[in-house]
Each structure stands twice: as structure tokens, then as C-alpha cells.
Amino acid sequence: MKINLSLCVLPLVIISSSRFVQAETIHTKVAILGGGVSGISASVNLTLAGINDFVMIEARDTLGGRAQNVKFANNVTIELGCNWVQALGSNPIxxxxxxxxxxxxxxxxxxxxxxxxxxxxxxxxxxxxNKFQDLYDKVDQLGVKRLKNNLVDLSGRTALSLAGWFAKTPLEEAIEYFTYDWETGETPEVSSMMYVANNDNSNYGTIFGPDSDNDRMDIDQRGFRYIFLQEAAKVFKENDPRLKLNSLVKTIEYDENGVIITTDKDIIIADYAISTFSVGVLQHRDVVWKPEMPDWKMEGIFGFHLATYTKIFMNFPKQFWDDNQFTLYANPTSRGLYSVWQNMNAPGYFPKGTDNNIFFVTVTQDYAYMVEAMTDDQVKEQLMDVLRKMYGDDIPEPTDFVFPRWHSNPLFRGSYSNWPIGEMNQHHENMKAPLHNRVFFAGEAMSKDFFGYLQGAWISGEETATHVIQCIKSSCPKAYYYPEIQNNKIPGVTVNKREI
Incomplete structure (x- = not known):
């Protein structure tokens, strides 16, 4: 397929808000699709390389992607999306x-x-x-060893069972959920043992240094996204015409000559494009690709998972829970449901005496889908039933209540990625491989070592920008994909790769 650029210089008339508007045709060297953490990282690195001929297309009216916050209760900032700096040391975040x-x-x-x-x-x-933590550390070590020795992958559940862990009580199930599901966003049954273990080791061990094994929770009233907006401000000046906010990407047409992006407002003709769409958006086909992405690439995309991690915030007239940072509820009937509670009145967090008494609970995977299908009042009623079991019938009703709906939001389709059992390294290579060395893919899911983490998004944006810079300034780096996986021609786990 050859892109006929001559067709695209003609003005396009589209319908917007029940009226006809004329679309602008924009020519640029690079189009960055998405203004999240990966997109911002890519824009920073393009700028540092002296490449300023690019545009960024973002569907929302602000940058930051899944780094989102709102003012809650008595004007306190809470994070609906990413909340932690996970791993310290040399972690770029x-x-x-x-x-x-x-x-x-x-x-x-x-x-x-x-x-x-x-x-x-x-x-x-x-x-x-403590018993489970010691066992889980050993499972992690075994997973990294199996990956290095190119052994067959196991599910997280199989690995825990082989290690001798069988959760038999509500307490054991709650602790298992807190350590596993609450981190990965999905159950041990669907998660890879080897790649999840490598992910843990990369973030908290070998790469960011000995001081990296700590997390810090953002409580900044400017919001977590402040640090990313500050970086973006170095790239985009006020009213920068290269920044296309409130612009929804509708179609992407590509071949070996370039890329044409059609939004609900403009036509953008670019030499290169960097897609930062979440793997969930790619799976849901919320953007039309012309031609369809090849089977080898779609197989990798469809095989990966975008987990949903939903924080449900409530503010109360007074604190009736313990001063601990966490409270684990041993749910007797549903493993992990409304089990992990967090206290924003804990020492060092939001100061007391400000009329904010925030207690929030997190749900993941099927539970997250469940609450998204309910009304706010229905979810609130369920939570109050649980809290009354925990603290008695005389606790007050919440004065404020909010939670996001990440999975059903077509701009996100989930919270962060998780490596599932059955997804091979070759699948992941295919998922992030470029198309014709014209469309490149960035995002936390595209990072083998740091998927599911903010550092994965930032590093992936940097690496992808580096590849595009090389294409512009000299020649594209060699890129490979594995065409034989989809045809089941896999001798063991080795397949022949082919250069893009």
C-alpha cells in the first residue's frame, strides 16, 4: 500500500458539534500520539537532540495520561491514577x-x-x-533463575503452590491478595511467574541500585503529574502550536513512506509517528489502522494484559479506623474483595485537623470491572456494609465519595499492564516492534523490564525517541519481529526472527 500524499493536501470537511468545519493539514517530521508520561519523555528527548519539528496529539485538555488527580473533600488533592514513586535510587521517576x-x-x-x-x-x-513475604521472595528468585536459563514459564499460582503456599483462611487470602494482586493488578492464576519476577528484580534490585528497595507515596497538593508537566513545559511554550490538545486520533494510515494521522480536527502528515496508546486501547481497536496491523504484531498485543487498579476514596466526619497505614480486612467469602484499605491520616500523610479523614480501598481485575458496572451509590452501600462489619454499626456515613472508571474509559481501557502466562518474550518483541520503521510504539507495556511502572513509561518514551532520532539523523536501527509464532512453528521456545 502506497500512501497518496497528494490526496491529503486537499482541505477535509468534517462534522463537529453538528456543524461543518474545515480540517487543517499539518506536515511534520514526527507525530507523538498521546500526551502521557511516555509521550512527554519522547518529546523531551527529541528536543534535547535538536529535533523540534514534531507535534503531540492528546485527546484530553491536559497532559499527564494516567497521572490524574482531583480536589476532594475539603479541597485536598488525591490521586486517581499513579500514586507511588516505586523504587528509589537511580529510578528516573x-x-x-x-x-x-x-x-x-x-x-x-x-x-x-x-x-x-x-x-x-x-x-x-x-x-x-512475614511468612508469605519470605516465601514470595524465594518465588521471585526462582522466577529470575528460570528466565535466565530459558525454562518454561509458570503461572504465579503454580509457583506459589510449588513453594508450598496454599491460602486456606480469609487472613491468608487477604495477605496473598495484598502482596500479589494489589501489586500486579491481576490474580496469580493469570500472571507469568518469570516475567513478573524479573519485573520485581529490575525495579527493586539490579538496575536502580541498592537504595532502590523503597516506595514513596505522593501526597503533593500540586499532584503527581506536576513533575511531568514541569518537564513538558521545557518543550512546549504557552499556546505552542505543536501541542494539539482536545484532539482525538481516529485513523492511522501508514506505509514505508510515512504516516497520515486523522484526528477529529486535523490531518497530520508525518515522516514518523510514536504511538503511546495503552495496550488496552490497541486491543479494543479504538483507533482504526490502515492497513490493519499485521497478525504477528496483533498476536503480541492481544496476548498482553492491561490490568485495572481502582482506588475508591471516602471522606468521613471523623476517623474511626486505626492509625496504621494499611488495614487488611479478611473477607470470609470473596478473596481480596474490599480487603486493602489505606489511611490518609497515617503519620506523615495528610495532617489531621483539616476536616479530611480519608480512608480508601482498592479493587483490581474482576472486582474493578464489577464496581465500574455499578452506580456510585451501590458501591458506597457495599463499602459501608463492609466497614460496619469491621467497625460496628455506629460509624458515620461518608461526606465525600469518588472513584475512577479506568477500564470503561476509551482513552485508557485500564490502569497498567501485567505480563500474563502464555505471553512469550518473542510476543512482547512483536508488540513493541515498529511498522516499516515509520510507526514506533512506546508506553509502560512496551518495556520488558519495567512494564506496569511509571519508570517503564518514561524509559520507553526515551528509548523510542532515540530510535526515531537515529532514523532522522542517519539510518534506523535494526529492528526485528518473529513471524513464525502465529503459525505455531515454534521449536521449543526458539523462533527465527526477521528484520523489519
Whole structure:
């Protein structure tokens, strides 16, 4: 397929808000599709390389992607999206935290109150928690070893079972959920043992240095996205014509000669494009590709997972829960449902005495889909039933209530990625491989080592921009894909790669 650029210089008339408008045709060297963390990182690196001939297309009226916050209760900023600087040391997100003075609080995952459905404190919770943590560390080490030795992958559930862990009590299920699902966004049954273990090791061990094994939760009233907006401000000046906000990408037409992007406002003709759409958006085909992406690429995309991690915030007239950072509810009937609660009144977090008493709970995967299908009042009623089991019938009603609907939002389709059992390294290489060395792919899901993390998004944007810079200034770096996976011609786990 050859793109007929002569057709695209003609003005296009589209319908917007029930009236005809004339679309602008824009010519540029690079089009960055999406203004999230990866897109911002790509724009920063293009600029540093002296390439300023690019546009960024963002569907929302602001940058930051899944870094989103709102004013809640008595004018306090809470994070609906990413909330933690996960791994310190040389983690680029930690470097941005320090550079821009982001206010954070240290997270102590062992500072937990354990409560059953009768409202009683569970005395052996800390003992069971430590036992599981020790076992999970060994599973991680085994997963990294199996990956290095090119052994067959196992599910997280299989790995835990082989290690001798069988959750038999509501407490054990709650602790397992807190350590596994609450981190990966999905259950051990669907998660890869090897790649999840490598992900943990990359973030908290071998790459960012010995001081990296800590997390800090953002409590900055400017919002987590402040650090990314500050970086973007170095690239885009006020009213910068290269920044196309409130512009929804509708179609992407590509071949070996270039890329044409049609939005609901403009036609953009580019030599190169960097797609930062989430893997969920790619899976849902929310953007039309012309031609369709090849089977080898779609197989990698459809095989990956975008997990949904939903925080449900409530503010109360007073605090009736413990001062611990976390409270684990041992749900007797549904493993992990409304089990992980967090106290924003904990020491070092939001100060007391400001009329804000925020207690929030997180749900993932099927539970996240469930709450998205309910009304706010229905979700609130369920949560209050649980809290009354935990703390008694005389607790007050919440004064404020909010949660995002990440999965059903067509701009996101979820929160962050998780490597599922069955997705091979070759699938992942195919997922991030460029098309004709014209359309490149960035985003946290495209990072083998850092998928699911902000650092994965930032590093992926940087790496992808580097490839595009090389294409512009000299010649594109060699890129490969694996055409034989879809035809099941896999001798063991080795398939022949082919250059793009």
C-alpha cells in the first residue's frame, strides 16, 4: 500500500458539534500520539537532540495520561491514577521527584491492622504476613533463575503452590491478595511467574541500585503529574502550536513512506509517528489502522494484559479506623474483595485537623470491572456494609465519595499492564516492534523490564525517541519481529526472527 500524499493536501470537511468545519493539514517530521508520561519523555528527548519539528496529539485538555488527580473533600488533592514513586535510587521517576521537590511519604507495607468480619483484631496477622513475604521472595528468585536459563514459564499460582503456599483462611487470602494482586493488578492464576519476577528484580534490585528497595507515596497538593508537566513545559511554550490538545486520533494510515494521522480536527502528515496508546486501547481497536496491523504484531498485543487498579476514596466526619497505614480486612467469602484499605491520616500523610479523614480501598481485575458496572451509590452501600462489619454499626456515613472508571474509559481501557502466562518474550518483541520503521510504539507495556511502572513509561518514551532520532539523523536501527509464532512453528521456545 502506497500512501497518496497528494490526496491529503486537499482541505477535509468534517462534522463537529453538528456543524461543518474545515480540517487543517499539518506536515511534520514526527507525530507523538498521546500526551502521557511516555509521550512527554519522547518529546523531551527529541528536543534535547535538536529535533523540534514534531507535534503531540492528546485527546484530553491536559497532559499527564494516567497521572490524574482531583480536589476532594475539603479541597485536598488525591490521586486517581499513579500514586507511588516505586523504587528509589537511580529510578528516573525518583530523580524527577527529587528534582522538582515532589512531596511524598514513605510507604511501610508492614504497618498493617488486621481485622476479621466480626470486627476483631487478628493477632497473628504480622506473623502470617512475614511468612508469605519470605516465601514470595524465594518465588521471585526462582522466577529470575528460570528466565535466565530459558525454562518454561509458570503461572504465579503454580509457583506459589510449588513453594508450598496454599491460602486456606480469609487472613491468608487477604495477605496473598495484598502482596500479589494489589501489586500486579491481576490474580496469580493469570500472571507469568518469570516475567513478573524479573519485573520485581529490575525495579527493586539490579538496575536502580541498592537504595532502590523503597516506595514513596505522593501526597503533593500540586499532584503527581506536576513533575511531568514541569518537564513538558521545557518543550512546549504557552499556546505552542505543536501541542494539539482536545484532539482525538481516529485513523492511522501508514506505509514505508510515512504516516497520515486523522484526528477529529486535523490531518497530520508525518515522516514518523510514536504511538503511546495503552495496550488496552490497541486491543479494543479504538483507533482504526490502515492497513490493519499485521497478525504477528496483533498476536503480541492481544496476548498482553492491561490490568485495572481502582482506588475508591471516602471522606468521613471523623476517623474511626486505626492509625496504621494499611488495614487488611479478611473477607470470609470473596478473596481480596474490599480487603486493602489505606489511611490518609497515617503519620506523615495528610495532617489531621483539616476536616479530611480519608480512608480508601482498592479493587483490581474482576472486582474493578464489577464496581465500574455499578452506580456510585451501590458501591458506597457495599463499602459501608463492609466497614460496619469491621467497625460496628455506629460509624458515620461518608461526606465525600469518588472513584475512577479506568477500564470503561476509551482513552485508557485500564490502569497498567501485567505480563500474563502464555505471553512469550518473542510476543512482547512483536508488540513493541515498529511498522516499516515509520510507526514506533512506546508506553509502560512496551518495556520488558519495567512494564506496569511509571519508570517503564518514561524509559520507553526515551528509548523510542532515540530510535526515531537515529532514523532522522542517519539510518534506523535494526529492528526485528518473529513471524513464525502465529503459525505455531515454534521449536521449543526458539523462533527465527526477521528484520523489519
Amino acid at each position: 525518583n530523580i524527577l521527584r527529587e528534582k522538582h521537590g515532589l512531596v511524598t511519604a514513605p510507604t511501610n507495607y508492614s504497618d498493617i491492622a488486621y481485622i476479621d468480619d466480626k470486627g476483631k483484631k487478628i493477632s497473628n496477622g504480622f506473623e502470617v504476613y
